[in-house]
Amino acid sequence: MKSETFLVQANNYNKQLIACSFTDQLIRNIYVSVVFFYRTSIDCDLLIDALKQVLSDFPIFAGVLININHSLFIDCNNKGVLFSIRKDNNYTLDKVIQELPKINQKRLVNIINTKKAILNQSPIMTIQITYFACGGMTLGVCWHHSIGDMHSFMCFMKAWANKFRKEDYPLPLIVKDRDKYSESNLKKNSNSIPGVRHLNRIELLKTGFYILLGACTRANLHFYFSENELKNMKQDFLEKTNQRLSTNDVLCAYIFQIISDLDVYNEKRYLSIVVDYRSKGKIPLNILGNYVTNLNTISHQKVDPYKLAQKLRESLDNFQKQHLDFFSTKEYIERNGGIEKIDQFVPIPIDPLRRNLLISNWTNFGVYNVRFDESYPFFFTSFGDDKIPWLSKIMNGFSNNGFIYSVSLPNKLAKKLMEEDNLRKIHKYRHQEEIMPELVEELQWLL
Incomplete structure (x- = not known):
């Protein structure tokens, strides 16, 4: 080479x-x-x-x-x-x-x-x-x-x-x-809950140890959801809730419900959705930087995916007024040592001990439009090494057809998800006679 x-x-x-x-x-x-x-x-x-x-x-x-x-x-x-x-x-x-x-x-x-x-x-x-x-x-x-x-x-x-x-x-x-710039251009809201938590020395050691351990005892899984599968899923949620929901709303709620049902964990946890708040905060779409935060939704062991999807939609529709945490997070950091102690702060969803699931959605960025002359990409993927379990992404599938959901989970839970009965549950909205794209059929790692 x-x-x-x-x-x-x-x-x-x-x-x-x-x-x-x-x-x-x-x-x-x-x-x-x-x-x-x-x-x-x-x-x-x-x-x-x-x-x-x-x-x-x-x-x-x-x-x-x-x-x-x-x-x-x-x-x-x-x-x-x-x-x-x-x-x-x-x-x-x-x-x-x-x-x-x-x-x-x-x-x-x-x-x-x-x-x-x-x-x-x-x-x-x-x-x-x-x-x-x-x-x-x-x-x-x-x-x-x-x-x-x-x-x-x-x-x-x-x-x-x-x-x-x-x-x-x-x-x-x-x-x-x-x-x-954000202080001058974002409208201050009533949200007093910061998007981070301050860790003491013991918590930092525990979290660091878990992350090191998790890097050795985790598995990365990838699931393909076809266009028809997603359409059927949205239709079912529409019929059960009598409310129009986005594909992201229903897929996030559905995935979280399946993972929660299979995981042996009885405490409350967060489903966290990464939110780009440029449009919601009414700041220019062409601004460069990290204008993202997390929408954190508390859930207990038994998850109702229909109610959860509705809750996600309501929260996103009212994100700027109720959930945007720029000011509350900045004030919390300043009260607890400021930027000098930034290494002691962790975003709320990054808490593998409490098994929070964080989902990023990359399906609306137009990755398949990165065209050089007549050469279009036929596949796009994240190619990092997530050292922390419970991080996941939703991306567009091959040639912009369907979605691929990639998640890093503890080995035991990952093995459960790969069992035949559970794979059938995950793909219950897929018709047996549906013909999958050729690459999807060929790839053993795509479930």
């Missing part, structure tokens, strides 16, 4: 320093990595040329992260994106996808070491193009979560694709101080 790695810098840039938000600092040890799969290869020189141009408008991705007086900043100094080109003549795209859960990450993505990235001020985004024997390619991207969320990343990716096609794209909004 041949490879080369080098820095790609913007053609033009204005040096600027951006003060990270407390949300950015809470996730300072987290990276995000994804892979786009293309049947047709794209010339890397043309990709690089377009990247150099688009980075001028998206300087946060070519900068570095630095600590100043215990606070995190993005220094837009045009350090550059770490770009790799690899040629793999031993694999085809289909073989890669068939073996995806076991594939070495380095084959597809150049993973960032988040702590070293800050300590050494090294690149906070990597891009890896891998060309395969079949003529196809993968585009693997890893970025430091502190610089932006999935929405920010997709603004960048769509702009890159547009620049490649010589088309216009919306310019991003980059603010110098993210917390101050």
Whole structure:
């Protein structure tokens, strides 16, 4: 396998320093990595040329992260994106996808070491193009979560694709101080419940030990829900509740009910949904950063999925007034030591001891629209290594058909979910005669 790695810098840039938000600092040890799969290869020189141009408008991705007086900043100094080109003549795209859960990450993505990235001020985004024997390619991207969320990343990716096609794209909004901007532009609400909890030393040790243990005793599962399956699910929920619900409402409630029924745990727990609050908080959609928080819904052992879906819908419809926790979380952090003690704060849903389930939904970001000329991706996936169980994502399926739900769970519970009777329960809305997409039928890891 041949490879080369080098820095790609913007053609033009204005040096600027951006003060990270407390949300950015809470996730300072987290990276995000994804892979786009293309049947047709794209010339890397043309990709690089377009990247150099688009980075001028998206300087946060070519900068570095630095600590100043215990606070995190993005220094837009045009350090550059770490770009790799690899040629793999031993694999085809289909073989890669068939073996995806076991594939070495380095084959597809150049993973960032988040702590070293800050300590050494090294690149906070990597891009890896891998060309395969079949003529196809993968585009693997890893970025430091502190610089932006999935929405920010997709603004960048769509702009890159547009620049490649010589088309216009919306310019991003980059603010110098993210917390101050939110304080000035978000409407304060009545919510007094913070979105994080403060851990003492013993709790930090317990949680850290559990996470280390969980990394060895967890399994990653992937479930495919077809378009018809989701349609049948929504129809059933409509008939039972007499209320129109989103696909996300019903799928999250349905999944949580199945997992809760099979899990031997009798205490209350949270179902937490990641919410992008740009539109709900009436701030510009083109703003870059981490404008996300969690909607935390308490549930007990016996879950009624219909009532839970209704509760999710009501909460999301009233999110800004009742659940947006920017102000309450910021005040809670300030009361308990401030940014200097940020390592002692953990988001409410990140609590593997209490078996909270966190679900991120990536189905509305247009990942299958990242088109370079006439080459569209036919598959997109998250390709990180979640070291904490109980984290999960909903993504669009192959060629934008159906959804794939990926979840990290303790081994014993994962084995239960994979039992034949339980798989039938999970897919009770799927008609036996339904023909699945060819790739879905071929993949043993897709349940």
